[in-house]
Amino acid sequence: MKQTKLEIQKALAEDATVYEYDSIYEEMQKKKEENNPKLLLGKDRKPKYIHNLLKAVEIRKKEQ
Numbered sequence: 637m638k639q640t641k642l643e644i645q646k647a648l649a650e651d652a653t654v655y656e657y658d659s660i661y662e663e664m665q666k667k668k669e670e671n672n673p674k675l676l677l678g679k680d681r682k683p684k685y686i687h688n689l690l691k692a693v694e695i696r697k698k699e700q
Contacts, residue, residue: 647654 644655653660
């Protein structure tokens, strides 16, 4: 236990942000969102394959 505390203190002395995972992760996510052109333009996500599925259903109905 004492050894662990000493290691933690050494790590904090070298780099004060060594245990700040959450705040660093949140900053990274904000940067991704800021640089994402789809989010900046406000484009909605549209389905890619539903049109083909609906066409296939219509064809199968006609075949029966």
